[in-house]
Each structure stands twice: as C-alpha cells, then as structure tokens.
Amino acid sequence: MSLKPAITDLEQLKDHPAVACLGASLPRAIEAAKYEHDEMSLAIERSSIREVCALLRDYPSCPFSFLSDLTCVDWYPSEPRFEVIYHLLSIRQKERVRLKVRLGDDAPSLDSVTPVWPAANFFEREVYDLFGIRFLAHPYLRRIQMPETWEGHPLRKDYPVEGYR
Amino acid sequence: MILNMGPQHPSTHGVLRVILEIDGETVLRVMPDIGYLHTGIEKTCEAKFYQQVVPLTDRIDYLCPLTNNLCYCLAVEKLLGLEIPPKAQWMRVLLNELTRINSHLVWLGTHALDIGAMTVFLYCFREREDILRLFEAVSGQRMMTSYFRIGGLALEPPLDFLDRVRDFVRRFPAKVDEYENLLTANPIWLMRTKGVARISAEDAVALGASGPTLRGSGVDFDLRRDMPYSSYDKFQFEVPVAQEGDVFARYICRVRELRESNKIVEQALAGMPEGPIKADAAKVVLPEREKMKTQMEALIYHFKIITEGFSVPAGEVYQAVESPRGEMGYYVVSDGTAKPYRVHMRSACLANLQTLPAMCEGRLIADVVAAIGSIDIVLGEIDR
Numbered sequence: 001m002s003l004k005p006a007i008t009d010l011e012q013l014k015d016h017p018a019v020a021c022l023g024a025s026l027p028r029a030i031e032a033a034k035y036e037h038d039e040m041s042l043a044i045e046r047s048s049i050r051e052v053c054a055l056l057r058d059y060p061s062c063p064f065s066f067l068s069d070l071t072c073v074d075w076y077p078s079e080p081r082f083e084v085i086y087h088l089l090s091i092r093q094k095e096r097v098r099l100k101v102r103l104g105d106d107a108p109s110l111d112s113v114t115p116v117w118p119a120a121n122f123f124e125r126e127v128y129d130l131f132g133i134r135f136l137a138h139p140y141l142r143r144i145q146m147p148e149t150w151e152g153h154p155l156r157k158d159y160p161v162e163g164y165r
Numbered sequence: 166m167i168l169n170m171g172p173q174h175p176s177t178h179g180v181l182r183v184i185l186e187i188d189g190e191t192v193l194r195v196m197p198d199i200g201y202l203h204t205g206i207e208k209t210c211e212a213k214f215y216q217q218v219v220p221l222t223d224r225i226d227y228l229c230p231l232t233n234n235l236c237y238c239l240a241v242e243k244l245l246g247l248e249i250p251p252k253a254q255w256m257r258v259l260l261n262e263l264t265r266i267n268s269h270l271v272w273l274g275t276h277a278l279d280i281g282a283m284t285v286f287l288y289c290f291r292e293r294e295d296i297l298r299l300f301e302a303v304s305g306q307r308m309m310t311s312y313f314r315i316g317g318l319a320l321e322p323p324l325d326f327l328d329r330v331r332d333f334v335r336r337f338p339a340k341v342d343e344y345e346n347l348l349t350a351n352p353i354w355l356m357r358t359k360g361v362a363r364i365s366a367e368d369a370v371a372l373g374a375s376g377p378t379l380r381g382s383g384v385d386f387d388l389r390r391d392m393p394y395s396s397y398d399k400f401q402f403e404v405p406v407a408q409e410g411d412v413f414a415r416y417i418c419r420v421r422e423l424r425e426s427n428k429i430v431e432q433a434l435a436g437m438p439e440g441p442i443k444a445d446a447a448k449v450v451l452p453e454r455e456k457m458k459t460q461m462e463a464l465i466y467h468f469k470i471i472t473e474g475f476s477v478p479a480g481e482v483y484q485a486v487e488s489p490r491g492e493m494g495y496y497v498v499s500d501g502t503a504k505p506y507r508v509h510m511r512s513a514c515l516a517n518l519q520t521l522p523a524m525c526e527g528r529l530i531a532d533v534v535a536a537i538g539s540i541d542i543v544l545g546e547i548d549r
Contacts (some may be wrong), residue, residue, distance in 0.1 A: 003246035003478065037243050037482050065370050068485065069511040073498055085496065087483050087511070091370065091386050098483065119373025122515055130207075145200040145548060154208060161212045163205075 006036035016040050017062035017090070018097040025055050041098040049086075049101050050111040056088060057116055062095055064088040067113070070123035072131045076157040080104040082133060086113070103133065112138040130155035172201045176279045176534045179544030183521070183533065190529050195522045199515075202548035210508040214474035215241055216315060218508060222495075223309040225510055226546040228271050231264040231300075232488045234313040237508075239394055240484035240495045241315045244477050245449060252440040253317035254396040259330065259433040260303070260312065261395075261486075262426040266337070267296045268489035269419050269426075273344060276416070276538035280357050285347055292340050295333050302326055316450035317443035327434055334430050341423050349420070358412040362524035362536035365410060372523065373516035376491025377422065378540055381415035383408045388487035399436075402429050412539040419541075422489075449475045474503030483511075490514050490541055512546040 010033050013019050018040060022030055029052050032043040044052050056064040068087040075081055086099040103110060112135035113120045124135045125144040132153035135141055143150060152159055171182040180201035186194040206225060210218045222237045223230035235257055242249060274289035297307040303322045304312035312319050348354045364374075366382040379386060387404040389397045405421035407414035443450045451470055452463035469475075479501040485494040491513030498507040517540045524536045 145203040
C-alpha cells in the first residue's frame with residue numbers, strides 16, 4: 001500500500017463518473033481536481049454548488065444518490081478561510097467523490113443542498129453551529145450541538161481548545 | 166400540545182430530547198434535539214498526536230469501540246501508505262465482528278425492554294458478559310479497548326484467546342435461537358413492530374440512512390461486501406435485507422446479522438494466519454519491548470514516537486467502515502505535522518436520526534419509542 005503520487009490533470013481523470021458528468025453539463029464549475037489515495041476530490045466553484053449536486057444526484061449512469069458527509073475545515077490564517085467538504089456516494093456503482101468549496105471569512109454563506117438531499121439538514125446545522133457558515137434556504141438553521149445561547153463557533157482555529165472560562 | 170421526551174428518559178437510549186407535538190395520543194410533529202453529550206472530541210483531536218487520538222475514538226460510539234478504532238487507524242494508515250500484516254488484518258476482522266455481536270446484543274436487549282419484553286434484556290447481557298471477558302483478555306479493558314494501533318494491533322493476543330473465542334462461537338447460535346423463540350413469532354411483539362414506523366427506500370437513501378436502517382427498507386448495500394477493507398473480501402457472508410421498512414424488518418436484519426457475524430468469526434478462527442501483528446515501519450510503530458530495552462535504535466524510536474509523535478504526509482482521506490449502525494466514516498486532514506489538522510467523524514446515527522420524523526409523524530406516542538429503538542442510536546456518536 002505504498003504511496004502513489006497524486007494525479008491532478010483533469011484530462012487524465014475524465015473517465016471518473018463525477019468528472020464525466022460535470023464535464024458534459026457544467027465544466028466551468030470544476031476549479032481543480034485531485035486523485036490521491038484512491039479518492040477523487042473536485043474543487044467546485046462556490047455559486048454553482050447546488051446545481052453541481054443536483055447534476056451528480058441525477059446522473060443516469062452513476063447517480064450519487066447518497067450524501068455521506070458534509071463538513072468543513074478551517075484553514076486560518078490562509079485565505080479563503082473555510083473549505084466546505086461534501087462526500088457523495090453512489091450506492092449502485094459503489095463510487096465515491098469529494099466536493100470542496102472554498103469560502104472567505106467576510107460573509108461565509110453558501111447555498112444549502114437540503115433541496116437535493118434532505119440528509120444535509122443536520123450536517124449543515126452542525127457546520128453552522130461549529131464554524132459559523134450560513135446555509136441559504138436551509139429549512140431550520142439553528143445551533144444543534146452547542147446550547148442556543150452560545151456565542152462563538154468552537155471548531156474555528158482561533159477558538160481555544162479549552163474554551164473561554 | 167407540545168411535550169418533551171427526554172433528555173432524561175429511559176427509552177431514548179441516552180440523552181436525546183425529542184420534542185413531540187401531539188394531539189391526544191397521535192404524534193403530529195417530531196423534532197429531535199441533540200447536543201446534550203457534546204464534548205468537543207473533534208476539537209480535542211486537533212491538539213493530540215495521531216496515536217493519542219485512538220483512545221478518544223473509543224468513546225465516540227461507545228457500544229462498538231473497536232470499530233471506531235479500526236476506522237481511524239485505517240484512515241491514518243492510508244495517509245501513511247502502511248502495509249498491514251495479514252495476521253493483524255484478520256484479528257481486526259475477528260474483533261470487529263465480535264464487537265458487532267456485542268453491539269447488537271445491547272440493541273436487542275434495550276429495544277425489547279422498551280417495548281416491554283424484559284426477559285430478553287438479561288439473556289442478551291449474559292452473552293455480552295462472555296464477549297466483554299474476551300475483550301478484557303485481549304486488551305485489558307472491557308469496553309474502551311483502544312486495542313488497534315496505527316500499524317496493527319497493540320499487543321499479542323493471549324495464548325488461549327482463540328480457544329476461548331472458539332468456545333463462544335460454538336455456543337452462540339443456540340442463544341440466538343433462544344432470543345428468536347421469545348420474540349420473532351410472539352403475537353405481542355408482532356403487533357408492536359409490524360407495520361410500525363415504516364420508511365421507504367427512496368426516503369431512507371435521501372435522508373442519509375445506512376446500515377440496518379437502510380437494509381430494512383430493501384436497499385442491499387453493505388460496506389464490508391461492496392467496498393471491502395481490512396481483508397473483508399476474503400470472508401463469505403450474507404447481508405440480510407428486508408423489504409417492508411418497518412420496525413420488524415430492521416429487527417429481522419439485525420438478528421440475522423448476529424448469525425452472520427458468528428459465521429465470519431468462525432471463518433476468521435479457521436484461517437487465522439501467523440506472523441507479526443504490527444507493520445514494518447520503525448518511525449510509526451512502537452518497537453518490541455525487549456528490543457527497546459537492549460538496542461539503542463529501538464530506544465530512540467520509542468522515545469521519539471512517544472514524545473514527538475510521527476509526522477504524516479499532508480493530504481486528506483475519508484475512510485468508511487460498516488459499523489453496527491451503518492456507515493461510520495473518519496475524514497482525516499493532515500498538514501504534514503505530528504498532530505492531525507482536522508478529524509471529522511461521520512456519525513451513522515446522526516444521519517439515521519433524521520429518519521425519525523418521517524417514520525413517526527401521524528403515529529402513536531408508543532410507536533415513537535419503538536422507532537427510536539429500531540434506529541439503534543448511540544448519543545456519543547451523534548453528539549461527539
């Protein structure tokens with residue numbers, strides 16, 4: 001299981017179902033692609049994330065019908081600071097893909113994908129609670145883990161591990 | 166009327182608060198409210214070395230601690246590019262399936278107890294005692310075992326361990342027959358579970374349900390068979406699937422999984438390979454105790470690993486395993502240092518809990534209890 005180098009050339013990766021789907025319908029949405037550790041990661045342009053998710057969910061030859069995970073990584077102090085990660089799974093074809101969207105700190109908001117997969121509901125609430133990213137058109141965007149009156153977003157890198165006393 | 170079910174309630178299996186809007190005995194709306202067990206494990210992982218995160222993973226889904234260990238270790242081993250020896254992989258499968266039996270026994274006991282069948286609880290926990298003694302023999306701990314390490318296992322199993330597992334495996338199928346005798350054809354059980362809390366396959370997939378919650382609705386997907394890891398592809402087993410999508414269907418799936426896990430453990434015992442239990446990577450895996458006491462290089466590696474950790478190449482990995490509750494995933498991001506940059510646990514129960522409103526709206530309050538039991542939630546995993 002030795003480490004193979006990452007493949008970042010979109011031409012070499014165009015056979016992967018996610019790249020094929022987006023390459024045919026919405027090629028401008030893919031900002032970058034990386035294939036490493038047998039996993040496909042696509043950097044998606046921020047404004048087209050909901051459309052990309054709908055296309056992938058409805059792609060006939062490999063429908064990514066299952067939203068495995070929706071989370072976020074805080075790359076403070078690099079800009080753009082937040083990176084929202086979507087892990088999709090196609091149950092029929094047994095394929096996975098990872099979508100990444102970079103957001104800046106000034107007004108971190110993103111289209112919610114709950115219209116595409118209702119599974120995103122709790123995951124997006126958690127990202128809002130712990131990172132402070134607002135998801136537009138989410139049916140019930142409230143804090144989920146922390147108490148309702150909490151101030152601050154604990155999983156950000158500038159929030160201390162022990163919390164504030 | 167709006168009523169609180171929980172957070173302190175014997176049937177919510179942990180500190181889960183369910184806000185019920187009811188009209189008489191009928192439930193109009195269900196809203197789960199979580200976060201009562203949130204301890205910030207994901208934040209804590211960013212402050213620990215990679216090997217120090219392993220005991221934290223036990224506590225997330227505390228009914229299947231070895232499965233959490235396995236998922237995290239597989240993710241970091243993928244980032245490092247380590248080759249795990251076959252004996253370590255087979256022991257991991259054996260212990261993982263014993264953990265699945267362990268977790269399903271707790272599920273069956275508590276689910277039956279909620280619905281009113283109290284005898285089943287003590288029967289299941291009698292078998293669970295045997296499994297916990299096996300875990301104690303192999304790792305020193307009954308529940309929070311932390312037995313897997315990045316690179317293999319922590320310790321060699323004791324010499325009589327495999328014989329004790331053989332003894333358990335020989336006795337277990339008769340016990341599953343006992344549980345089924347008490348429940349499967351029981352008219353009260355059937356009335357409480359058949360047709361209750363139904364969810365369709367499309368809804369289950371759209372809501373992110375996995376594991377028996379998904380297989381009970383007819384979707385045939387199991388990560389052990391379809392996207393195998395840790396040499397699961399060398400084992401023969403069936404994946405139970407039911408079609409109706411109600412509480413009884415999920416019950417049947419899990420009870421059959423008890424028998425299938427028993428079969429996998431039998432196969433693991435029959436074909437257990439010989440060899441080392443840790444990978445050949447001196448900078449990552451602790452050296453043997455005797456070598457550490459006599460050789461200088463081993464002592465230096467031991468010192469460095471414990472005090473400074475080992476650096477993992479920058480990158481990210483999402484590793485998913487089939488836990489007793491569904492797809493448990495670990496998303497590990499590394500920035501090249503000895504501490505993980507981000508560890509995110511994809512909790513199977515958090516996604517499964519989203520099916521609760523779809524299952525219970527329009528039904529009776531007692532059906533909410535049956536539905537929560539059939540989803541098999543563990544609050545440690547939901548809240549982290």
